[in-house]
Amino acid sequence: MxxxxxxxxxxxxxxxxxxxxxxxxxxxxxxENVSFSYAGDPDKLCLTGIDLHIRSGETIGIIxxxxxxxxxxxxxxxxxxxxxxxxxxxxxxxxxxxxxDTLRNAVAVVLQKNVLFxxxxxxxxxxxxxxxxxxxxxxxxKLAQADPFISTFPDGYDTFIEQGGTNVSGGQKQRxxxxxxxxxxxxxxxxxxxxxxxxxxTDALIRExxxxxxxxxxxxxxxxxxxxVQDADRIIVMDGGRIDAVGTHEELLKNNAIYREVYxxxxxxxxxxEQA
Amino acid sequence: MNKLKKGVMARLLDYIAGRHKREFTVVxxxxxxxxxxxxxxxxxxxxxxxxxxxxxxxTGEDLFGGLLAVLLIMGAVYLIGAxxxxxxxxxxxxxxxxxxxxxxxxxxxxxxxxxxxxxDSHTNGDIMSVYTNDTDTLRQFIVQSLPMMVSSFVTIIFxxxxxxxxxxxxxxxxLLVTVIMLIVAKCMVSYSGRYFKRQQDSMGKVNGxxxxxxxxxxxxxxFCHGRAAVDDFKKINEELYxxxxxxxxxxxxxxxxxxxxxxLEYLLAAVAxxxxxxxxxxxxxxxxxxxxxxxxxxxxxxxxxxxSAQQMNSAIMGFAGASRIFALMDNxxxxxxxxxxxxxxxxxxxxxxxxAAGNIYAWKYPHEDGSVTYTKVEGNxxxxxxxxxxxxxxxxxxxxxxxxxxxxxxAFVGATGAGKTTITNLINRFYDIADGKIRYDGININKxxxxxxxxxxxxxxxxxxxxxxxxxxxxxYGRLDATDEECIEAAKLAGADSFITRLPExxxxxxxxxxxxxxxxxxxxxxIARAAVADPPVMIMDEATSxxxxxxxxxxxxxxxxxxxxxxxxxxxxRLSTVRNSKAIMVLDHGRIIERGSHEQLIxxxxxxxxxxxxxxxxx
Numbered sequence: 001m002x003x004x005x006x007x008x009x010x011x012x013x014x015x016x017x018x019x020x021x022x023x024x025x026x027x028x029x030x031x032e033n034v035s036f037s038y039a040g041d042p043d044k045l046c047l048t049g050i051d052l053h054i055r056s057g058e059t060i061g062i063i064x065x066x067x068x069x070x071x072x073x074x075x076x077x078x079x080x081x082x083x084x085x086x087x088x089x090x091x092x093x094x095x096x097x098x099x100x101d102t103l104r105n106a107v108a109v110v111l112q113k114n115v116l117f118x119x120x121x122x123x124x125x126x127x128x129x130x131x132x133x134x135x136x137x138x139x140x141x142k143l144a145q146a147d148p149f150i151s152t153f154p155d156g157y158d159t160f161i162e163q164g165g166t167n168v169s170g171g172q173k174q175r176x177x178x179x180x181x182x183x184x185x186x187x188x189x190x191x192x193x194x195x196x197x198x199x200x201x202t203d204a205l206i207r208e209x210x211x212x213x214x215x216x217x218x219x220x221x222x223x224x225x226x227x228x229v230q231d232a233d234r235i236i237v238m239d240g241g242r243i244d245a246v247g248t249h250e251e252l253l254k255n256n257a258i259y260r261e262v263y264x265x266x267x268x269x270x271x272x273x274e275q276a
Numbered sequence: 277m278n279k280l281k282k283g284v285m286a287r288l289l290d291y292i293a294g295r296h297k298r299e300f301t302v303v304x305x306x307x308x309x310x311x312x313x314x315x316x317x318x319x320x321x322x323x324x325x326x327x328x329x330x331x332x333x334x335t336g337e338d339l340f341g342g343l344l345a346v347l348l349i350m351g352a353v354y355l356i357g358a359x360x361x362x363x364x365x366x367x368x369x370x371x372x373x374x375x376x377x378x379x380x381x382x383x384x385x386x387x388x389x390x391x392x393x394x395x396d397s398h399t400n401g402d403i404m405s406v407y408t409n410d411t412d413t414l415r416q417f418i419v420q421s422l423p424m425m426v427s428s429f430v431t432i433i434f435x436x437x438x439x440x441x442x443x444x445x446x447x448x449x450x451l452l453v454t455v456i457m458l459i460v461a462k463c464m465v466s467y468s469g470r471y472f473k474r475q476q477d478s479m480g481k482v483n484g485x486x487x488x489x490x491x492x493x494x495x496x497x498x499f500c501h502g503r504a505a506v507d508d509f510k511k512i513n514e515e516l517y518x519x520x521x522x523x524x525x526x527x528x529x530x531x532x533x534x535x536x537x538x539x540l541e542y543l544l545a546a547v548a549x550x551x552x553x554x555x556x557x558x559x560x561x562x563x564x565x566x567x568x569x570x571x572x573x574x575x576x577x578x579x580x581x582x583x584s585a586q587q588m589n590s591a592i593m594g595f596a597g598a599s600r601i602f603a604l605m606d607n608x609x610x611x612x613x614x615x616x617x618x619x620x621x622x623x624x625x626x627x628x629x630x631x632a633a634g635n636i637y638a639w640k641y642p643h644e645d646g647s648v649t650y651t652k653v654e655g656n657x658x659x660x661x662x663x664x665x666x667x668x669x670x671x672x673x674x675x676x677x678x679x680x681x682x683x684x685x686x687a688f689v690g691a692t693g694a695g696k697t698t699i700t701n702l703i704n705r706f707y708d709i710a711d712g713k714i715r716y717d718g719i720n721i722n723k724x725x726x727x728x729x730x731x732x733x734x735x736x737x738x739x740x741x742x743x744x745x746x747x748x749x750x751x752x753y754g755r756l757d758a759t760d761e762e763c764i765e766a767a768k769l770a771g772a773d774s775f776i777t778r779l780p781e782x783x784x785x786x787x788x789x790x791x792x793x794x795x796x797x798x799x800x801x802x803x804i805a806r807a808a809v810a811d812p813p814v815m816i817m818d819e820a821t822s823x824x825x826x827x828x829x830x831x832x833x834x835x836x837x838x839x840x841x842x843x844x845x846x847x848x849x850x851r852l853s854t855v856r857n858s859k860a861i862m863v864l865d866h867g868r869i870i871e872r873g874s875h876e877q878l879i880x881x882x883x884x885x886x887x888x889x890x891x892x893x894x895x896x
Contacts, residue, residue, distance in 0.1 A: 065828060066795045078498055101500045108498070115492035127499045149693065163399055163488055169693045184499070197819075199691050199850060201888065265830045266853060 024098065024106035025091035026056040027187040027218030029077060034086035036072055042084065046072050047241045050086070056187070059211070059219045061229025063262060064238030070222045071112060073238070074190045077220075078107040091187065108186035110194040112222075114177040116165035120158045121150060124176065128183030136183065143209040144179035145202045146172070170197035178206065188218045195228060203228055226263050235259070284599050291375045292418060299371050306364035307423060311430035313357025315438060318572040320350040322442075326565030364423055372419035376411050379601060383407060391610035392706045393666075401487050405480060406604050410597035417594025421587040428580035428587075435577040442566050442573075444559060445552070449544050450574060454581065457537040461530070461585040465592075468526030472589050473596070475523045478516035485512055527589055534585060538578030545574055610726065616641045616719055618728035621650055628652055637732065637813070639719055651717050653732055654682040655813035655844035657703060662712035664702060671710070672698055673867045678860075682813070685845040687855035689888065690864035696848045698867075700816045703846070704730050716814075733814035734807035736836075740799040747776055748783040750802055754810035766808035771835035772801035797828030804835050815839070816846045821854060852888065861885065 029052075036047040047069045054060055062070045075081050076088050079095050088095045095103055108128070116124050125137050137157060141147040149172055153159040165173045174194050181189060189210070195203045207228070210219055223229050230249040237244040237252060237259050245256040252259040293300040328343040383406065395403075439447045489496065489505055496505055549567040552560050562570075621638035622631035628638050628650040637653040657680045664673040673695050680686045688696040701707050702714060705726055714721045721729060734754070742750050751763040758766075764783065767773045775798055779785045787794065794802070800820065807815060817836065821829045833854070849855050856875050863871040863878070863885045871883045878885035 066797060080494060080497060104498055104500045111494055111498070113494075115495045117488060117492060127495075127501055130504075163401075163484070166396075171691075172693065180499075197850075199888065202691070 022099070022102060024102060024187050025093075027054075027106075027216070028056040028089075028091055029054040029188065029218065030089040031073075031076075032087050032089065034076065034083045034088060036076060036081065036084045038072075038081070040084055045084070045241060047076075050243060052236070052243065052246070054218060054220070056091075056218055057216045058234065059232045060221070061232035061235040062220065062222045062238060063224075063226070063229055063235060063259065064244075068238040069241040070238050071192055072241075074109070074192060074220055074222065077188060077190065078104045078109055080109075105184065106187040107190065108181035108184045108188070109190045110174075110177050110181045110192060112192045112194070114165075114173050114194070116161045116168070116173060116176060118161065118163045120155075120160055121176065122157045124161055125157075125180050125183055128180045129185070132183050137179075140179040140182040141176075143182055143206070143213050144175045145198075145205050145209070146175040146179050149175075171199070171202075174198055175202075175206075182214070185214070186217060188220070189214065190220045190222075192222045193224065196224060200225070200227060207231070226266055284595060284602055287602055288414075288595075288598050291378060292371060292422070295378065296371050296374060299367050303364045303367050303371070303423065304426070306360040306367070307427045308430055310357040310360035310364070311427055311434060313353050313360065314431065314576060315434045315573070316353045317350060317357075318435075318569045318576070319438065320346060320353070321572060322563075322565040322569035324350075324565070325568055326563050330564060364427075368423045369419050372415050375418060376415055379411060379414070380407060382605060383601065386605050386607075386609070389609035390607055392701075394607055396666075399484070401480075401484050403604070405483070406600055409476075409479070410600045413590070413593045413597035414601065416590050417597075421590045421594060424587050425584050425591065428584045431576055431580040432584075435573045435580075439570060439573050439577070442570050443549070443552070443562050446545050446549055446562070446570055449548055450541055450577065453537060453541040453544065454578070457534065457541075457578070457581060460537070461534065461581070461588075464526055464530050464533070465585060465588045468523050468530070469589055469592050471519050471523035471526065472593055474519040475516065476593070476596070478512065478519050481512050482509075482516050485509060523589075527586070530586055531582065534578070534582035538575070538582065541578055542571060542574050546571060612726045614723055614725035614729070616724045616728070618653065618725075618732055619650075621652070623652065639717060639724070641719065641723075651719065653813050654717055655732075656680070656682050656715075656717045657814065657844060657846075658713075658715040659699075660713040660715065662702065662714060663710045664698060664707065665710050666707070668710070671867065673702075676712070676869060678862060678869070678872070680844050680846070680859075682844055683842050684859040685840060685847060685857070687847045687849065687858035687861045688864055689849070689852070689855055689861060689885065693866075694864040695867040696864055697818055699864075700735075700818060700846055700848065703814075703816065704733055704735065731810075732812050733816060734810050734812045736800075736803055736807055736815065736817045736820040738819040740796070740803045742787050742794075742799055742802060744786075744788050746784045746786055747779075747802060750787060751805045751809055754806040754808070758809045763805070763809055767802075767805040769808045769835070769838050770801055770805040771831055771838070772798070772805045775801070795828070797832055800832055801835060804832065804839060808839050812843070814844045814846075816848075818848045819850065821849070863888075 031050045031052040034047060034050040035042070035045050037043075037045045046067075050073065062073070064070050072081075076083055077090060077095070079100060082096070090098070090103065090107070117127075122134075122137060125140070126132055128140075129136070134157070138147060141150055141157075150157055150159070161167065165176075168176065174197055178191065178194055195206060198206070203225070204227070207221070210217075219232075221229055221232060226249075229235050233248070234246055235249060235252055236246050237256055239258055244258055245252060247255065253263060324343065324346055328339050328346065331337060332339050332343075387403075436447070439450060485508070489509070496502055546567075549562055549570060552562045553564055553567055556562065617640045619630050619638055619640045620632050620634040621628050621636050622634035623636055628636075630638070630640065630650065638650040639653060641649040641651065643649065659676050659678045662673060662676040663671055664676075665671045676699065678686065688699060690696055698707075702709055703716075703721070705721060708722075716724060716729070716732075743753065748760060748763055751766060752758050754766070755762075760783075764773065767776055767783075776783055776785070804820075820836065821832055847855055847858060855861055859874065860872060861875060861878055862869050863883070865884065871878055871881060871885050873881065
């Protein structure tokens, strides 16, 4: 019939689940044969057949070229998008079983495109936890290596951030966004290329801080720099929407061509380059 | 304030009347015509009643022929009036659109001349609203309020004169009520005007909030901040609702209140006039026909006053819009006192002379005595004790001295906020230095015309801006007169040719601003080709490869290396592998150069660079 082609009434893509589970057990993540397409079209997949188990408290590095599917992969964890095929489990349950707020409160994501909002630094940080004390704010900022530069501002933590965060530098913005995410005390922390504008030394300090401050949190670090992921428990190499290899830095150096190529290209400048 | 307003009025008039003299004269003429025609109709009423109808009733004389003639004339007059109204409404609409087009053009032209510092201190939304909101209020003013107010003014003056002529005492009554009416109107206009102003402000807030939340959509989701955002939005939306309600409410009751006064005027004049017709004599007498005409005039008179009062708010808002438009136009353009220009030249026997077909570029330096010196453009850049501050208070760069000889690669490294990008912004004079000197091929860069200075160098940034158009168009952006072959040659040099030719449409693939299917690396390759086609002696690369993955970087890097050959290059990078082979590396810290030298020297020194490079630092 002619009107059978009329699309159904607009419904939100991501719908809150009916089952009421009020907490996420732990930071355990499972991808079960997951494929994903932004258009929902199985012919245009940007992730194909992902099978992966990340144990709670693990530190996972993800490496891969632009367009290899790194960001798409992690966006399925807090349900910014739903898997087209297969399913994603967090804390042992399908992500679709949680209430969205419950899930997202347990998963902190520092996005590639960091956004700060008009308001003071304090107000921005409290997005992570509106009841956080001033001491807690300083604590997370120290961990994110943001405290040193914030203290140099005349107004300190009350410095007003302009719309879009135009009055702080790229590296400063990234560190503020990491601090904001830490304040959530998440079960899972995802850093999506969040330290690209931060120098290698500060980057290392941040990772060191994470290790000691939130040891039980699952940490997923997407990066371009090998140095940012090489001390992770396991490193995932993504290529063309598939997992090319998983392993430690040493294993991948030995067995994975892509990883070695990336590593070599970053070492070209000198043997000791960016070992921090 | 008053002075500015006057300026705004004069300039607005120049846009409306000055630039469209013919159309505007027609509009004014038609308004006059329709005003007079409306008035004349009423005067005819007096003639018809007194000279024909009453006469026929009294004497029984047959005056139908004459009456018909008068009626026909009256009909013709009304018709002319109606045509006049139609015509001026149409014409003013055309003028309105023309003025808006000219204003938008002028704004855009002006915008290209403003310095970067202007855009640092104004949000995009702010500037956009001048193009959209403010021009729209102005359009309403020009197309609707202005003609209505002029036509009301004409009617008020004419009808008042005729009323005076008909009866002094009745006009006195009208005047009395009108004064009260005006006082009430003034109060209401200023009340609603206050809320119209607040309504505009809240509208701006709502727009700004939506824009900001739109940009941060994903962040809102991952922080479950949706509810809080909705609460905040409801608050400012409520404010808008409140102000709009008050502003609209006041202006909505204006009409009935004014109409009430109009009726009162009518009633008082009818009673007084009736008594005068029956019992009055001398100055206080009147005829029935005159009275009916007079009452008609009162209607027109009070309607016109109501209309002008009604239009006051829109006039005030239009004015405010115009003030903002002119304020934007009045911003100081980027100062350019340079007089040294970039010309094509030819070198023969060690002598350089200007030659449009020449294969080299030269700086043309006209001296005060009329003589001209030509200096070959080589890319020799010298910083001599340069200080810089964005706001004149906090010094960002301290005592920077450095030199780059033609063909050398100079790198800046250091933590974020150390001042690396600031230095490069000074070379192309996005900002002017506070103290010291920057010389380019021995010429103080303040003496070089900015467009010529910028033409002689290319800037490659981390975020690539491609414009809507084909890939070929985008490459040609580097030099508008480049041929297709030259663009393709540049793409080959940049290493972009291989991926472009694999695209189905090749060089004619259309790119749509930000929404294109090219990867970041591919976009960067196009931007490098764009720089290559410009073929400048100096290049600045600011983190050009930091958001590209390292595999793609290898390709991009190869393109850049080819491009850098024989040019003076300033490189900013976090990846030390990118800067390693520089002639000199400047390590910046808090706006000062704390170390300088070649890679080997700096490693030898075991200072900051050594730490950055080897990671030999202690973790706390």
